[in-house]
Amino acid sequence: xxxxxxxxxxxxxxxxxFRLTITIGWLGIALAFVVGxxxxxxxxxxxxxxxxxxxxxxxxxxxxxxxxxxxxxxxGLPKIGFQISAEVCGVVGLGLLGGSYMAESxxxxxxAIPPSQTESAVSLGMTKPxxxxxxxxxxxxxxxxxxxxxxxxFLLKETSVFSAISLMDLMFTAKDLIGxxxxxxxxxFMLVVSYTxxxxxxxxxxxxxxxxxxxxxxxx
Amino acid sequence: MGFEVLLKGQNMARLIEGLGVxxxxxAISVSVxxxxxxxxxxxxxxxxxxxRFVSAVYLExxxxxxxxxxxxxxxxxxxxxxxxxxEAEFASILVFSFWGTAEMADLVRGAVKSIPVIQYESxxxxxxxxxxxxxxxxxxxxxxxxIPLSINLITRMIxxxxxxxxxxxxEVLKVGQQIIEANRKSSPNAAFxxxxxxxxxxxxACWPFxxxxxxxxxxxxx
Numbered sequence: 001x002x003x004x005x006x007x008x009x010x011x012x013x014x015x016x017x018f019r020l021t022i023t024i025g026w027l028g029i030a031l032a033f034v035v036g037x038x039x040x041x042x043x044x045x046x047x048x049x050x051x052x053x054x055x056x057x058x059x060x061x062x063x064x065x066x067x068x069x070x071x072x073x074x075x076g077l078p079k080i081g082f083q084i085s086a087e088v089c090g091v092v093g094l095g096l097l098g099g100s101y102m103a104e105s106x107x108x109x110x111x112a113i114p115p116s117q118t119e120s121a122v123s124l125g126m127t128k129p130x131x132x133x134x135x136x137x138x139x140x141x142x143x144x145x146x147x148x149x150x151x152x153x154f155l156l157k158e159t160s161v162f163s164a165i166s167l168m169d170l171m172f173t174a175k176d177l178i179g180x181x182x183x184x185x186x187x188x189f190m191l192v193v194s195y196t197x198x199x200x201x202x203x204x205x206x207x208x209x210x211x212x213x214x215x216x217x218x219x220x
Numbered sequence: 221m222g223f224e225v226l227l228k229g230q231n232m233a234r235l236i237e238g239l240g241v242x243x244x245x246x247a248i249s250v251s252v253x254x255x256x257x258x259x260x261x262x263x264x265x266x267x268x269x270x271x272r273f274v275s276a277v278y279l280e281x282x283x284x285x286x287x288x289x290x291x292x293x294x295x296x297x298x299x300x301x302x303x304x305x306x307e308a309e310f311a312s313i314l315v316f317s318f319w320g321t322a323e324m325a326d327l328v329r330g331a332v333k334s335i336p337v338i339q340y341e342s343x344x345x346x347x348x349x350x351x352x353x354x355x356x357x358x359x360x361x362x363x364x365x366x367i368p369l370s371i372n373l374i375t376r377m378i379x380x381x382x383x384x385x386x387x388x389x390x391e392v393l394k395v396g397q398q399i400i401e402a403n404r405k406s407s408p409n410a411a412f413x414x415x416x417x418x419x420x421x422x423x424x425a426c427w428p429f430x431x432x433x434x435x436x437x438x439x440x441x442x
Contacts, residue, residue, distance in 0.1 A: 063375065063426035065382035068419050071393060075400075076415035079408075080221060153283065160286035164386065171288055171386075184300040191289055199284035 006186045010177060014190050017173040022198060024087060024167070025159040028094025029152055035095055036102020043103070044110045054103070061100035067161045069093050074165040086167045090159075098155045105151060109144030110136065145213050149206035156199055170194050222409035226417060231399050235414070238392035239421050242381045245309060245389075249316035250377045254370055256317070257324020264329045275325070282322035287380050290315045295387045312384045316377060323373055331365040332358075368437040375426040375433070382422070392418050 039057065042050045061069065074089045084092070113136050121131040163172035174187045226232045264275045295311040298304050306314075335358055343353040385393045396414040403410050 059427065059430070060423060063379075063430055064419055064422045065379040067382045067385070067393065068415070068422050071396075072415040072419050076412040079410075079412035157284075157286040160288035161383065161386070171292070174292065178296060184296050188293055188297050191292065192285070195285060195289055203280065203284050 002185055002189060003183070006181075006183050007190060010183075010186065010190055013173055013177070014170065014194055017168055017170045018194050018198070020167065021159050021162065021169040021194075024090040024162065024169070025094065025156050025198075027091045028159075029098060029155050031091060031095025032098025032102050032151070032155060033148075035099025036106055039099060039103035040106035040110065043107050058100045058103055061097050062104070066093060066097050066158045067164055069097060070161065070165050086162075086165045089165055090162050090167055094155055094158065097158065098151060101151045101154070102148065105144045105147035106140070108147070109140035109142075112143045113139050142213055142216060146206070146210040149202075149209050153199060153202055153206060156202060157195075160195075222407045222411065222413035225399060225403045225407045225410040225413055228403070232417075234395050234399070235392055235417060235421065238390065238395035239418075239425065241389065242384065242391040243378065243425060245312055245316065245384060245391075246374070246377045246381045249313050249320055249381070250374050252313070252317040253320025253324050253373065253377070256321040258328055260321060260325035261328025261332070264325055265332050279322050279326055282319055287315065287319055288383055288386065290319065291383060291387055308384070308387045308389045311387065312381070312389065316380060319380070320373060320377055323376075324370065327366060327369045327373070328362075331362045331369070334365065335361055364440040368433045368440070371429050371433040371436070375429045378426050378429075379422070392421065 039054045042054045070093045121135045160171050162169040174191045177187045178184050294315050343357050396418050400410045
């Protein structure tokens, strides 16, 4: 069975890996959020040219795996002169993948606002920016929130492929330790515990948010 | 940029063959997932507290555990704990079906739950039997809601199977690495061409499904 002395001795290495995974994960999610907002706004306001680019970007990144994107960015792009570190690659890769998902979620929130809202705001004499910031955006954000939370969970889970670009994340550490000492059970246990600590709170908060939104929108 | 490497020998064919391995694993896993997911999804609509608790735990595990971790658990864990030597491909099918079944079951449950009570009540008022209600009223609506979502699950499955290279299955990424290694001297920039090609290959494997799913969802909206 499990040897807790071994687990104890592994804790520092897993803590370090945990810190790295979570740092890159949340930085990537922050980037994804920024990219998502920009792209969703571009689409919502039908900015010429940029709307077409946004569409291609979303389709490209939603229909390819993160692993393939990371390989392309990390191993492919340096060959044509774009060299970046593994850490930056992780953040950028997650940010680009996540951006395409966030953009779709935010855009569908914006689209879900009924025209009567816009019409009422206009008839009340609101200016366009007032209408957008005070009427559309708060409601759109509320509607998008469950989807955004689902994206956050999805992106945090996606961090598990970072070891492929030799980042010393949780997966890398587990694999490394298994290879060195063959304490498979203990390493896998630590892996599961680490990801549970990382994701369970987010999952619970996501569920709570979903309930609140449902309550506000449907009253049940 | 190294694109000449793809024209050499059988390289392009090998890449496509590698993608075929990933697609085969996805096809098997997604079939198992859809079948088991429908069964489980219907079971999960039950009010039995034990069923609800067990299915909630199962869904939560799948919701928070990365597929990569599940893959490691089965591939390395089962070997160690049970002394079984599991083929990597079998392990991946097992894991992706475990994941996909939960996703599918959740979709089924959501689709069944989304049918408002009034539909059942109206059917009863019209004198339809329980069986008739399900066959003529509920099921057609559930299926319309489910088909786009299941197609979406196919694209997610295809994307997820790219992970199998991490447990040593020779699929498209691994073949790509081999090609880059083999041509290190003659085309030092092959990495760009090869990974760009794999990117495009994956895109064309998933994109048609995404389009179909979006099209059906629009078409069947209400």
